[in-house]
Amino acid sequence: MxxxxxxxxxxxxxxxxxxxxxxxxxxxxxxxxxxxxxxxxxxxxxxxxxxxxxxxxxxxxxxxxxxxxxxxxxxxxxxxxxxxxxxxxxxxxxxxxxxxxxxxxxxxxxxxxxxxxxxxxxxxxxxxxxxxxxxxxxxxxxxxxxxxxxxxxxxxxxxxxxxxxxxxxxxxxxxxxxxxxxxxxxxxxxxxxxxxxxxxxxxxxxxxxxxxxxxxxxxxxxxxxxxxxxxxxxxxxxxxxxxxxxxxxxxxxxxxxxxxxxxxxxxxxxxxxxxxxxxxxxxxxxxxxxxxxxxxxxxxxxxxxxxxxxxxxxxxxxxxxxxxxxxxxxxxxxxxxxxxxxxxxxxxxxxxxxxxVPRRSESYQEDIYPLTTGAQPALTAQEWLNGVNKGPLLVSLRPDSRKQLKVEKKLPKKENMCLSNGFDVFECPPPKTENELLQMFYRQQEEIRRLRELVNQRDVQIKQLELKLRNLCMNTGSY
Missing domain, CATH: 2.130.10.10 (YVTN repeat-like/Quinoprotein amine dehydrogenase)
Incomplete structure:
Protein backbone atom coordinates (compact mmCIF):
# COMPACT_ATOMS: atom_id res chain seq x y z
CA MET A 1 0.00 0.00 0.00
CA VAL A 357 -5.37 35.74 -5.65
CA PRO A 358 -4.39 34.54 -9.16
CA ARG A 359 -7.59 34.21 -11.21
CA ARG A 360 -7.99 34.28 -14.98
CA SER A 361 -11.51 35.64 -15.05
CA GLU A 362 -11.98 39.43 -14.95
CA SER A 363 -15.44 39.10 -13.43
CA TYR A 364 -16.20 39.70 -9.74
CA GLN A 365 -15.00 36.75 -7.63
CA GLU A 366 -17.73 36.30 -5.03
CA ASP A 367 -15.99 33.47 -3.17
CA ILE A 368 -13.02 35.64 -2.13
CA TYR A 369 -15.10 38.73 -1.33
CA PRO A 370 -17.77 37.88 1.26
CA LEU A 371 -19.71 40.66 2.97
CA THR A 372 -17.22 42.85 4.80
CA THR A 373 -17.15 45.64 7.39
CA GLY A 374 -18.55 48.87 5.98
CA ALA A 375 -18.05 52.53 6.86
CA GLN A 376 -21.19 52.97 8.98
CA PRO A 377 -21.21 52.54 12.79
CA ALA A 378 -23.50 49.94 14.34
CA LEU A 379 -23.91 51.93 17.58
CA THR A 380 -23.81 55.44 18.90
CA ALA A 381 -21.24 56.23 21.56
CA GLN A 382 -23.90 56.44 24.25
CA GLU A 383 -25.49 53.12 23.28
CA TRP A 384 -22.14 51.39 23.69
CA LEU A 385 -21.46 53.14 27.01
CA ASN A 386 -24.90 51.96 28.18
CA GLY A 387 -23.89 48.33 27.63
CA VAL A 388 -25.18 47.53 24.12
CA ASN A 389 -23.03 45.27 21.90
CA LYS A 390 -23.46 44.94 18.14
CA GLY A 391 -21.32 43.45 15.40
CA PRO A 392 -20.17 45.58 12.45
CA LEU A 393 -22.56 46.51 9.66
CA LEU A 394 -21.56 44.52 6.59
CA VAL A 395 -21.52 45.59 2.95
CA SER A 396 -20.85 43.92 -0.38
CA LEU A 397 -17.76 44.80 -2.41
CA ARG A 398 -19.49 43.85 -5.66
CA PRO A 399 -19.22 46.93 -7.93
CA ASP A 400 -22.84 46.64 -9.10
CA SER A 401 -24.31 45.43 -5.78
CA ARG A 402 -26.57 48.45 -5.35
CA LYS A 403 -28.02 48.13 -8.84
CA GLN A 404 -28.69 44.41 -8.38
CA LEU A 405 -30.38 45.07 -5.03
CA LYS A 406 -32.77 47.52 -6.71
CA VAL A 407 -33.69 44.91 -9.36
CA GLU A 408 -34.35 42.21 -6.76
CA LYS A 409 -36.73 44.47 -4.85
CA LYS A 410 -38.79 45.06 -8.05
CA LEU A 411 -39.29 48.78 -7.56
CA PRO A 412 -42.11 50.63 -9.36
CA LYS A 413 -41.72 52.19 -12.76
CA LYS A 414 -38.76 54.46 -13.23
CA GLU A 415 -40.77 57.59 -14.05
CA ASN A 416 -42.38 57.47 -10.57
CA MET A 417 -39.05 57.25 -8.78
CA CYS A 418 -37.47 60.62 -9.58
CA LEU A 419 -36.92 63.11 -6.79
CA SER A 420 -37.85 66.77 -7.03
CA ASN A 421 -34.31 67.66 -8.05
CA GLY A 422 -34.37 65.13 -10.88
CA PHE A 423 -32.03 62.66 -9.17
CA ASP A 424 -32.59 59.14 -10.45
CA VAL A 425 -32.78 56.67 -7.53
CA PHE A 426 -32.28 53.75 -9.90
CA GLU A 427 -28.72 54.90 -10.51
CA CYS A 428 -27.69 55.44 -6.90
CA PRO A 429 -29.38 56.54 -3.65
CA PRO A 430 -28.96 60.28 -3.04
CA PRO A 431 -26.13 61.21 -0.68
CA LYS A 432 -27.31 62.29 2.77
CA THR A 433 -24.17 64.14 3.79
CA GLU A 434 -21.32 66.05 2.18
CA ASN A 435 -19.02 63.17 3.14
CA GLU A 436 -21.20 60.68 1.20
CA LEU A 437 -21.28 63.04 -1.77
CA LEU A 438 -17.49 63.27 -1.80
CA GLN A 439 -17.16 59.50 -1.48
CA MET A 440 -19.49 59.11 -4.46
CA PHE A 441 -17.32 61.56 -6.42
CA TYR A 442 -14.13 59.60 -5.58
CA ARG A 443 -15.80 56.31 -6.61
CA GLN A 444 -16.80 57.83 -9.94
CA GLN A 445 -13.28 59.15 -10.49
CA GLU A 446 -11.86 55.70 -9.71
CA GLU A 447 -14.31 54.05 -12.11
CA ILE A 448 -13.33 56.49 -14.87
CA ARG A 449 -9.66 55.70 -14.23
CA ARG A 450 -10.35 51.95 -14.43
CA LEU A 451 -12.29 52.36 -17.69
CA ARG A 452 -9.44 54.38 -19.19
CA GLU A 453 -6.96 51.67 -18.25
CA LEU A 454 -9.26 49.04 -19.79
CA VAL A 455 -9.60 51.05 -23.02
CA ASN A 456 -5.81 51.44 -23.22
CA GLN A 457 -5.36 47.70 -22.73
CA ARG A 458 -7.88 46.96 -25.47
CA ASP A 459 -6.12 49.41 -27.81
CA VAL A 460 -2.83 47.61 -27.27
CA GLN A 461 -4.48 44.22 -27.88
CA ILE A 462 -6.09 45.51 -31.09
CA LYS A 463 -2.76 46.84 -32.39
CA GLN A 464 -1.06 43.54 -31.58
CA LEU A 465 -3.78 41.62 -33.44
CA GLU A 466 -3.53 43.97 -36.43
CA LEU A 467 0.23 43.43 -36.52
CA LYS A 468 -0.19 39.64 -36.38
CA LEU A 469 -2.78 39.79 -39.16
CA ARG A 470 -0.48 41.93 -41.31
CA ASN A 471 2.44 39.53 -40.78
CA LEU A 472 0.23 36.57 -41.57
CA CYS A 473 -1.02 38.14 -44.77
CA MET A 474 2.52 39.05 -45.87
CA ASN A 475 3.68 35.48 -45.26
CA THR A 476 0.83 34.03 -47.33
CA GLY A 477 1.24 36.66 -50.06
CA SER A 478 -2.36 37.86 -49.84
CA TYR A 479 -1.66 41.21 -48.23
Whole structure:
Protein backbone atom coordinates (compact mmCIF):
# COMPACT_ATOMS: atom_id res chain seq x y z
CA MET A 1 0.00 0.00 0.00
CA UNK A 2 1.64 3.24 -1.14
CA UNK A 3 1.51 6.48 0.87
CA UNK A 4 0.33 9.65 -0.80
CA UNK A 5 0.98 13.13 0.67
CA UNK A 6 -2.09 15.06 1.78
CA UNK A 7 -2.47 18.60 0.45
CA UNK A 8 -4.77 21.21 1.93
CA UNK A 9 -7.40 22.50 -0.44
CA UNK A 10 -7.42 26.29 -0.23
CA UNK A 11 -8.38 29.06 -2.62
CA UNK A 12 -5.64 31.23 -1.05
CA UNK A 13 -2.84 28.70 -1.44
CA UNK A 14 -1.24 30.62 -4.31
CA UNK A 15 -1.73 34.20 -3.06
CA UNK A 16 1.26 36.32 -4.03
CA UNK A 17 2.53 39.79 -3.18
CA UNK A 18 2.99 42.38 -5.92
CA UNK A 19 4.86 45.65 -5.33
CA UNK A 20 3.54 48.74 -7.10
CA UNK A 21 5.44 50.23 -10.01
CA UNK A 22 7.62 53.27 -9.36
CA UNK A 23 5.02 55.75 -10.63
CA UNK A 24 2.43 54.38 -8.20
CA UNK A 25 4.69 54.83 -5.16
CA UNK A 26 4.97 57.93 -2.98
CA UNK A 27 8.45 59.37 -3.38
CA UNK A 28 10.45 62.00 -1.46
CA UNK A 29 8.40 61.47 1.71
CA UNK A 30 10.35 62.50 4.85
CA UNK A 31 9.54 59.52 7.09
CA UNK A 32 10.04 59.88 10.84
CA UNK A 33 13.32 58.78 12.42
CA UNK A 34 11.59 57.82 15.67
CA UNK A 35 12.54 54.44 17.14
CA UNK A 36 9.12 53.95 18.77
CA UNK A 37 7.61 50.53 17.98
CA UNK A 38 4.58 51.63 15.98
CA UNK A 39 3.36 51.49 12.40
CA UNK A 40 3.73 55.27 11.70
CA UNK A 41 1.25 54.99 8.84
CA UNK A 42 -2.55 54.97 8.51
CA UNK A 43 -4.55 54.49 5.30
CA UNK A 44 -8.15 54.79 4.11
CA UNK A 45 -9.69 54.89 0.61
CA UNK A 46 -9.08 58.66 0.37
CA UNK A 47 -5.81 59.39 2.17
CA UNK A 48 -2.49 58.00 3.35
CA UNK A 49 -1.16 59.53 6.57
CA UNK A 50 2.46 59.11 7.62
CA UNK A 51 4.40 60.40 10.63
CA UNK A 52 7.18 62.76 9.54
CA UNK A 53 9.90 64.98 10.94
CA UNK A 54 9.12 68.51 12.08
CA UNK A 55 11.26 71.13 13.78
CA UNK A 56 10.02 72.12 17.22
CA UNK A 57 7.37 69.44 17.65
CA UNK A 58 5.59 66.50 16.06
CA UNK A 59 3.87 66.32 12.70
CA UNK A 60 2.36 63.98 10.14
CA UNK A 61 1.48 64.22 6.47
CA UNK A 62 -1.91 63.52 4.91
CA UNK A 63 -1.58 62.75 1.19
CA UNK A 64 -4.51 62.01 -1.17
CA UNK A 65 -4.35 58.31 -2.01
CA UNK A 66 -4.10 58.94 -5.78
CA UNK A 67 -1.42 61.63 -5.48
CA UNK A 68 1.52 59.32 -6.19
CA UNK A 69 4.97 60.25 -7.42
CA UNK A 70 7.27 62.88 -5.95
CA UNK A 71 5.98 64.86 -3.00
CA UNK A 72 6.52 68.60 -2.92
CA UNK A 73 9.13 69.33 -0.20
CA UNK A 74 6.89 72.18 1.01
CA UNK A 75 3.77 70.00 1.18
CA UNK A 76 1.61 71.10 4.18
CA UNK A 77 1.70 69.16 7.45
CA UNK A 78 -0.57 68.48 10.40
CA UNK A 79 1.66 69.92 13.11
CA UNK A 80 -0.16 70.90 16.31
CA UNK A 81 1.72 68.62 18.74
CA UNK A 82 4.59 69.89 20.90
CA UNK A 83 6.32 66.49 20.96
CA UNK A 84 6.94 63.65 18.51
CA UNK A 85 3.80 61.99 17.12
CA UNK A 86 3.81 58.32 18.20
CA UNK A 87 0.61 56.92 16.65
CA UNK A 88 -2.06 57.93 14.12
CA UNK A 89 -5.39 56.22 13.32
CA UNK A 90 -8.20 57.13 10.90
CA UNK A 91 -11.76 57.15 12.19
CA UNK A 92 -13.26 53.93 10.70
CA UNK A 93 -16.61 55.70 10.11
CA UNK A 94 -15.40 59.05 8.75
CA UNK A 95 -12.59 59.11 6.21
CA UNK A 96 -11.92 62.79 6.93
CA UNK A 97 -11.22 62.49 10.66
CA UNK A 98 -7.91 61.24 12.10
CA UNK A 99 -6.61 60.93 15.67
CA UNK A 100 -2.99 61.31 16.78
CA UNK A 101 -1.11 60.91 20.04
CA UNK A 102 2.22 62.29 21.08
CA UNK A 103 5.09 62.56 23.53
CA UNK A 104 3.45 65.79 24.74
CA UNK A 105 0.91 63.61 26.67
CA UNK A 106 -2.03 64.71 24.51
CA UNK A 107 -4.38 63.07 22.04
CA UNK A 108 -5.73 65.24 19.23
CA UNK A 109 -8.53 64.66 16.73
CA UNK A 110 -8.26 66.44 13.38
CA UNK A 111 -10.70 67.34 10.62
CA UNK A 112 -9.01 66.87 7.24
CA UNK A 113 -10.37 69.21 4.54
CA UNK A 114 -12.02 67.62 1.54
CA UNK A 115 -9.90 69.70 -0.83
CA UNK A 116 -6.12 69.49 -1.18
CA UNK A 117 -4.14 70.92 1.73
CA UNK A 118 -2.79 74.38 0.97
CA UNK A 119 -1.28 75.24 4.36
CA UNK A 120 -0.22 73.61 7.62
CA UNK A 121 -2.99 72.62 10.02
CA UNK A 122 -2.11 73.55 13.60
CA UNK A 123 -5.50 73.63 15.34
CA UNK A 124 -7.16 70.32 16.16
CA UNK A 125 -10.90 69.69 16.19
CA UNK A 126 -10.58 68.20 19.69
CA UNK A 127 -7.80 67.95 22.25
CA UNK A 128 -7.96 65.18 24.85
CA UNK A 129 -6.13 65.92 28.09
CA UNK A 130 -5.83 63.29 30.81
CA UNK A 131 -2.57 61.42 30.53
CA UNK A 132 0.36 62.68 32.61
CA UNK A 133 3.06 61.01 30.50
CA UNK A 134 3.48 60.45 26.77
CA UNK A 135 0.72 58.63 24.88
CA UNK A 136 1.98 55.72 22.78
CA UNK A 137 -1.16 54.04 21.38
CA UNK A 138 -4.64 54.95 20.18
CA UNK A 139 -7.46 52.71 18.90
CA UNK A 140 -10.96 53.51 17.65
CA UNK A 141 -13.82 51.28 18.79
CA UNK A 142 -14.67 48.93 15.88
CA UNK A 143 -18.49 49.33 15.94
CA UNK A 144 -19.42 52.34 18.13
CA UNK A 145 -19.18 55.82 16.69
CA UNK A 146 -16.79 58.37 18.23
CA UNK A 147 -15.34 56.13 20.96
CA UNK A 148 -11.55 56.40 21.16
CA UNK A 149 -9.10 54.51 23.42
CA UNK A 150 -5.67 55.88 24.33
CA UNK A 151 -2.82 54.24 26.23
CA UNK A 152 -0.01 56.17 27.89
CA UNK A 153 3.27 55.68 29.68
CA UNK A 154 1.35 56.41 32.91
CA UNK A 155 0.16 52.76 32.52
CA UNK A 156 -3.48 53.85 32.04
CA UNK A 157 -5.92 53.25 29.18
CA UNK A 158 -8.45 56.06 28.80
CA UNK A 159 -11.81 55.84 27.04
CA UNK A 160 -13.02 59.03 25.35
CA UNK A 161 -16.49 59.96 24.10
CA UNK A 162 -15.95 62.36 21.20
CA UNK A 163 -19.66 63.16 20.87
CA UNK A 164 -18.98 65.97 23.34
CA UNK A 165 -19.28 69.45 21.84
CA UNK A 166 -16.28 70.69 23.81
CA UNK A 167 -13.08 71.34 21.80
CA UNK A 168 -11.00 70.37 24.87
CA UNK A 169 -11.99 67.24 26.80
CA UNK A 170 -10.09 66.98 30.07
CA UNK A 171 -11.91 64.00 31.56
CA UNK A 172 -12.31 60.58 29.89
CA UNK A 173 -15.54 58.64 30.38
CA UNK A 174 -13.54 55.71 31.78
CA UNK A 175 -10.00 54.93 32.96
CA UNK A 176 -8.80 51.33 32.73
CA UNK A 177 -6.19 50.95 35.46
CA UNK A 178 -5.28 47.25 35.14
CA UNK A 179 -1.60 47.51 34.15
CA UNK A 180 1.57 48.00 36.16
CA UNK A 181 3.76 48.78 33.15
CA UNK A 182 3.54 50.25 29.64
CA UNK A 183 0.88 48.81 27.31
CA UNK A 184 2.55 47.75 24.05
CA UNK A 185 -0.51 46.71 22.05
CA UNK A 186 -4.33 46.89 22.09
CA UNK A 187 -6.84 44.89 20.05
CA UNK A 188 -10.65 44.58 20.06
CA UNK A 189 -12.77 41.56 19.26
CA UNK A 190 -15.30 41.83 16.43
CA UNK A 191 -18.06 43.69 18.30
CA UNK A 192 -15.76 45.60 20.64
CA UNK A 193 -17.04 43.92 23.81
CA UNK A 194 -13.55 42.64 24.71
CA UNK A 195 -10.15 44.33 24.71
CA UNK A 196 -6.89 42.38 24.59
CA UNK A 197 -3.66 44.07 25.68
CA UNK A 198 0.02 43.15 25.59
CA UNK A 199 2.05 44.76 28.37
CA UNK A 200 5.74 45.32 29.01
CA UNK A 201 5.38 43.07 32.08
CA UNK A 202 5.14 40.21 29.51
CA UNK A 203 1.45 39.54 30.21
CA UNK A 204 -1.55 39.31 27.91
CA UNK A 205 -4.77 40.57 29.50
CA UNK A 206 -8.37 40.18 28.37
CA UNK A 207 -10.36 43.16 29.68
CA UNK A 208 -13.97 44.30 29.73
CA UNK A 209 -13.47 47.73 28.11
CA UNK A 210 -16.45 49.30 29.90
CA UNK A 211 -15.89 48.12 33.47
CA UNK A 212 -12.11 47.71 33.30
CA UNK A 213 -12.35 44.23 34.84
CA UNK A 214 -9.54 41.84 33.90
CA UNK A 215 -11.31 38.70 32.69
CA UNK A 216 -8.19 36.65 31.95
CA UNK A 217 -4.45 37.04 32.27
CA UNK A 218 -1.66 35.09 30.57
CA UNK A 219 1.97 35.04 31.60
CA UNK A 220 4.05 32.45 29.81
CA UNK A 221 7.76 32.35 30.64
CA UNK A 222 9.01 31.21 27.23
CA UNK A 223 7.10 33.89 25.27
CA UNK A 224 7.77 37.60 25.89
CA UNK A 225 4.85 39.24 24.12
CA UNK A 226 5.08 42.51 22.15
CA UNK A 227 1.93 42.60 20.03
CA UNK A 228 -1.45 40.91 20.46
CA UNK A 229 -4.29 40.59 17.97
CA UNK A 230 -7.85 39.27 18.19
CA UNK A 231 -8.79 36.67 15.58
CA UNK A 232 -12.45 37.42 16.08
CA UNK A 233 -14.30 34.86 13.97
CA UNK A 234 -12.24 31.90 15.26
CA UNK A 235 -12.28 32.98 18.96
CA UNK A 236 -8.52 33.06 19.27
CA UNK A 237 -5.72 35.49 20.09
CA UNK A 238 -2.47 35.78 18.18
CA UNK A 239 0.69 37.28 19.66
CA UNK A 240 4.18 38.11 18.47
CA UNK A 241 7.22 38.44 20.68
CA UNK A 242 10.52 36.81 21.53
CA UNK A 243 11.52 33.47 23.01
CA UNK A 244 13.83 33.03 25.99
CA UNK A 245 16.66 32.66 23.44
CA UNK A 246 15.71 36.03 21.85
CA UNK A 247 14.36 34.49 18.65
CA UNK A 248 11.36 36.19 17.05
CA UNK A 249 8.35 34.10 17.96
CA UNK A 250 4.61 33.82 17.29
CA UNK A 251 1.98 32.19 19.50
CA UNK A 252 -1.70 31.30 19.21
CA UNK A 253 -4.07 31.31 22.21
CA UNK A 254 -7.57 30.07 22.94
CA UNK A 255 -9.66 33.12 23.79
CA UNK A 256 -11.40 31.17 26.58
CA UNK A 257 -8.24 29.77 28.16
CA UNK A 258 -5.02 31.80 28.22
CA UNK A 259 -3.16 29.47 30.58
CA UNK A 260 -1.08 27.81 27.83
CA UNK A 261 -0.73 28.76 24.14
CA UNK A 262 -2.22 26.43 21.56
CA UNK A 263 1.05 26.66 19.65
CA UNK A 264 4.38 28.48 19.68
CA UNK A 265 6.73 28.85 16.75
CA UNK A 266 10.16 30.46 16.46
CA UNK A 267 10.59 32.32 13.15
CA UNK A 268 14.15 33.66 13.05
CA UNK A 269 16.87 35.36 15.04
CA UNK A 270 16.27 38.92 13.82
CA UNK A 271 15.75 41.67 16.36
CA UNK A 272 13.00 43.70 14.68
CA UNK A 273 9.42 43.69 15.92
CA UNK A 274 6.72 41.58 14.24
CA UNK A 275 3.43 43.33 13.34
CA UNK A 276 0.42 40.99 12.90
CA UNK A 277 -2.61 41.79 10.68
CA UNK A 278 -5.72 39.64 10.32
CA UNK A 279 -8.36 39.52 7.59
CA UNK A 280 -11.45 37.82 9.01
CA UNK A 281 -13.07 37.68 5.54
CA UNK A 282 -10.43 35.31 4.19
CA UNK A 283 -9.14 33.97 7.57
CA UNK A 284 -5.67 35.04 6.47
CA UNK A 285 -3.02 36.27 8.91
CA UNK A 286 -0.08 38.43 7.82
CA UNK A 287 3.08 38.86 9.91
CA UNK A 288 5.24 41.83 8.89
CA UNK A 289 8.81 42.16 10.12
CA UNK A 290 10.14 45.58 11.15
CA UNK A 291 13.69 46.12 9.94
CA UNK A 292 13.42 43.51 7.18
CA UNK A 293 11.47 43.29 3.94
CA UNK A 294 9.49 40.12 4.65
CA UNK A 295 5.75 39.51 4.96
CA UNK A 296 4.79 35.98 6.01
CA UNK A 297 1.20 34.91 5.56
CA UNK A 298 -0.87 32.08 6.96
CA UNK A 299 -4.39 30.70 6.84
CA UNK A 300 -6.17 30.30 10.17
CA UNK A 301 -8.47 27.32 10.83
CA UNK A 302 -10.62 26.55 13.86
CA UNK A 303 -9.13 23.05 14.19
CA UNK A 304 -5.58 21.73 14.41
CA UNK A 305 -3.04 22.65 13.19
CA UNK A 306 -4.80 26.09 13.46
CA UNK A 307 -1.99 27.98 11.69
CA UNK A 308 -1.29 26.93 8.10
CA UNK A 309 1.74 28.56 6.48
CA UNK A 310 1.11 29.72 2.90
CA UNK A 311 4.05 31.73 1.62
CA UNK A 312 6.39 34.65 2.25
CA UNK A 313 6.73 37.89 0.34
CA UNK A 314 10.39 38.97 0.33
CA UNK A 315 12.08 42.24 -0.49
CA UNK A 316 15.62 43.51 0.00
CA UNK A 317 14.22 46.89 1.12
CA UNK A 318 13.49 46.87 4.89
CA UNK A 319 10.31 48.47 6.22
CA UNK A 320 10.28 50.85 9.19
CA UNK A 321 6.49 50.88 9.43
CA UNK A 322 3.43 49.67 7.57
CA UNK A 323 -0.07 50.85 6.74
CA UNK A 324 -3.08 48.75 5.67
CA UNK A 325 -5.91 49.72 3.33
CA UNK A 326 -9.45 48.87 4.56
CA UNK A 327 -11.23 46.22 2.49
CA UNK A 328 -13.56 48.76 0.87
CA UNK A 329 -10.56 50.47 -0.76
CA UNK A 330 -9.21 47.42 -2.61
CA UNK A 331 -9.20 46.69 -6.36
CA UNK A 332 -11.67 43.82 -6.57
CA UNK A 333 -11.29 43.75 -10.37
CA UNK A 334 -7.65 42.68 -9.85
CA UNK A 335 -8.54 40.02 -7.21
CA UNK A 336 -6.68 42.06 -4.60
CA UNK A 337 -7.51 40.81 -1.09
CA UNK A 338 -5.10 42.91 1.02
CA UNK A 339 -2.88 45.94 0.51
CA UNK A 340 0.08 47.15 2.55
CA UNK A 341 1.81 50.53 2.40
CA UNK A 342 5.46 49.96 3.23
CA UNK A 343 7.58 52.79 4.69
CA UNK A 344 11.15 52.72 3.36
CA UNK A 345 13.05 55.57 5.09
CA UNK A 346 16.37 54.88 3.34
CA UNK A 347 14.73 55.87 0.04
CA UNK A 348 12.11 58.31 1.47
CA UNK A 349 9.58 56.04 -0.25
CA UNK A 350 6.17 54.56 0.48
CA UNK A 351 5.60 51.43 -1.59
CA UNK A 352 2.14 49.82 -1.94
CA UNK A 353 2.18 46.00 -1.92
CA UNK A 354 -0.92 44.15 -3.12
CA UNK A 355 -1.76 40.59 -2.08
CA UNK A 356 -3.46 38.98 -5.06
CA VAL A 357 -5.37 35.74 -5.65
CA PRO A 358 -4.39 34.54 -9.16
CA ARG A 359 -7.59 34.21 -11.21
CA ARG A 360 -7.99 34.28 -14.98
CA SER A 361 -11.51 35.64 -15.05
CA GLU A 362 -11.98 39.43 -14.95
CA SER A 363 -15.44 39.10 -13.43
CA TYR A 364 -16.20 39.70 -9.74
CA GLN A 365 -15.00 36.75 -7.63
CA GLU A 366 -17.73 36.30 -5.03
CA ASP A 367 -15.99 33.47 -3.17
CA ILE A 368 -13.02 35.64 -2.13
CA TYR A 369 -15.10 38.73 -1.33
CA PRO A 370 -17.77 37.88 1.26
CA LEU A 371 -19.71 40.66 2.97
CA THR A 372 -17.22 42.85 4.80
CA THR A 373 -17.15 45.64 7.39
CA GLY A 374 -18.55 48.87 5.98
CA ALA A 375 -18.05 52.53 6.86
CA GLN A 376 -21.19 52.97 8.98
CA PRO A 377 -21.21 52.54 12.79
CA ALA A 378 -23.50 49.94 14.34
CA LEU A 379 -23.91 51.93 17.58
CA THR A 380 -23.81 55.44 18.90
CA ALA A 381 -21.24 56.23 21.56
CA GLN A 382 -23.90 56.44 24.25
CA GLU A 383 -25.49 53.12 23.28
CA TRP A 384 -22.14 51.39 23.69
CA LEU A 385 -21.46 53.14 27.01
CA ASN A 386 -24.90 51.96 28.18
CA GLY A 387 -23.89 48.33 27.63
CA VAL A 388 -25.18 47.53 24.12
CA ASN A 389 -23.03 45.27 21.90
CA LYS A 390 -23.46 44.94 18.14
CA GLY A 391 -21.32 43.45 15.40
CA PRO A 392 -20.17 45.58 12.45
CA LEU A 393 -22.56 46.51 9.66
CA LEU A 394 -21.56 44.52 6.59
CA VAL A 395 -21.52 45.59 2.95
CA SER A 396 -20.85 43.92 -0.38
CA LEU A 397 -17.76 44.80 -2.41
CA ARG A 398 -19.49 43.85 -5.66
CA PRO A 399 -19.22 46.93 -7.93
CA ASP A 400 -22.84 46.64 -9.10
CA SER A 401 -24.31 45.43 -5.78
CA ARG A 402 -26.57 48.45 -5.35
CA LYS A 403 -28.02 48.13 -8.84
CA GLN A 404 -28.69 44.41 -8.38
CA LEU A 405 -30.38 45.07 -5.03
CA LYS A 406 -32.77 47.52 -6.71
CA VAL A 407 -33.69 44.91 -9.36
CA GLU A 408 -34.35 42.21 -6.76
CA LYS A 409 -36.73 44.47 -4.85
CA LYS A 410 -38.79 45.06 -8.05
CA LEU A 411 -39.29 48.78 -7.56
CA PRO A 412 -42.11 50.63 -9.36
CA LYS A 413 -41.72 52.19 -12.76
CA LYS A 414 -38.76 54.46 -13.23
CA GLU A 415 -40.77 57.59 -14.05
CA ASN A 416 -42.38 57.47 -10.57
CA MET A 417 -39.05 57.25 -8.78
CA CYS A 418 -37.47 60.62 -9.58
CA LEU A 419 -36.92 63.11 -6.79
CA SER A 420 -37.85 66.77 -7.03
CA ASN A 421 -34.31 67.66 -8.05
CA GLY A 422 -34.37 65.13 -10.88
CA PHE A 423 -32.03 62.66 -9.17
CA ASP A 424 -32.59 59.14 -10.45
CA VAL A 425 -32.78 56.67 -7.53
CA PHE A 426 -32.28 53.75 -9.90
CA GLU A 427 -28.72 54.90 -10.51
CA CYS A 428 -27.69 55.44 -6.90
CA PRO A 429 -29.38 56.54 -3.65
CA PRO A 430 -28.96 60.28 -3.04
CA PRO A 431 -26.13 61.21 -0.68
CA LYS A 432 -27.31 62.29 2.77
CA THR A 433 -24.17 64.14 3.79
CA GLU A 434 -21.32 66.05 2.18
CA ASN A 435 -19.02 63.17 3.14
CA GLU A 436 -21.20 60.68 1.20
CA LEU A 437 -21.28 63.04 -1.77
CA LEU A 438 -17.49 63.27 -1.80
CA GLN A 439 -17.16 59.50 -1.48
CA MET A 440 -19.49 59.11 -4.46
CA PHE A 441 -17.32 61.56 -6.42
CA TYR A 442 -14.13 59.60 -5.58
CA ARG A 443 -15.80 56.31 -6.61
CA GLN A 444 -16.80 57.83 -9.94
CA GLN A 445 -13.28 59.15 -10.49
CA GLU A 446 -11.86 55.70 -9.71
CA GLU A 447 -14.31 54.05 -12.11
CA ILE A 448 -13.33 56.49 -14.87
CA ARG A 449 -9.66 55.70 -14.23
CA ARG A 450 -10.35 51.95 -14.43
CA LEU A 451 -12.29 52.36 -17.69
CA ARG A 452 -9.44 54.38 -19.19
CA GLU A 453 -6.96 51.67 -18.25
CA LEU A 454 -9.26 49.04 -19.79
CA VAL A 455 -9.60 51.05 -23.02
CA ASN A 456 -5.81 51.44 -23.22
CA GLN A 457 -5.36 47.70 -22.73
CA ARG A 458 -7.88 46.96 -25.47
CA ASP A 459 -6.12 49.41 -27.81
CA VAL A 460 -2.83 47.61 -27.27
CA GLN A 461 -4.48 44.22 -27.88
CA ILE A 462 -6.09 45.51 -31.09
CA LYS A 463 -2.76 46.84 -32.39
CA GLN A 464 -1.06 43.54 -31.58
CA LEU A 465 -3.78 41.62 -33.44
CA GLU A 466 -3.53 43.97 -36.43
CA LEU A 467 0.23 43.43 -36.52
CA LYS A 468 -0.19 39.64 -36.38
CA LEU A 469 -2.78 39.79 -39.16
CA ARG A 470 -0.48 41.93 -41.31
CA ASN A 471 2.44 39.53 -40.78
CA LEU A 472 0.23 36.57 -41.57
CA CYS A 473 -1.02 38.14 -44.77
CA MET A 474 2.52 39.05 -45.87
CA ASN A 475 3.68 35.48 -45.26
CA THR A 476 0.83 34.03 -47.33
CA GLY A 477 1.24 36.66 -50.06
CA SER A 478 -2.36 37.86 -49.84
CA TYR A 479 -1.66 41.21 -48.23
Missing amino acids: SWHPQYRSSKFRHVYGKAASKEKCYDCVPITRSVHDNQFCAVNPHFIAVVTECAGGGAFLVIPIHQTGKLDPHYPKICGHKGNVLDIKWNPFNDFVIASCSEDATVKVWDIPKHLLTRNITTAKKELLGHVRRVGLIEWHPTANNILFSSGYDYKIMVWNLDSNEPVISKPVKILDAHKDVVLSMSFNTDGSLLATACKDRKIRLIDPRSGEVLQEASYKSHRVNKVLFLGNVKKLFSTGTSRWNNRQIALWDQNDLSVPLLEEDLDGSSGLLFPFYDSDTCMLYVVGKGDGNIRYYEISSEKPYLNYLMEYRSHLPQKGIGVMPKRGLEVSACEIFRFYKLIPTKSLIEPISMI
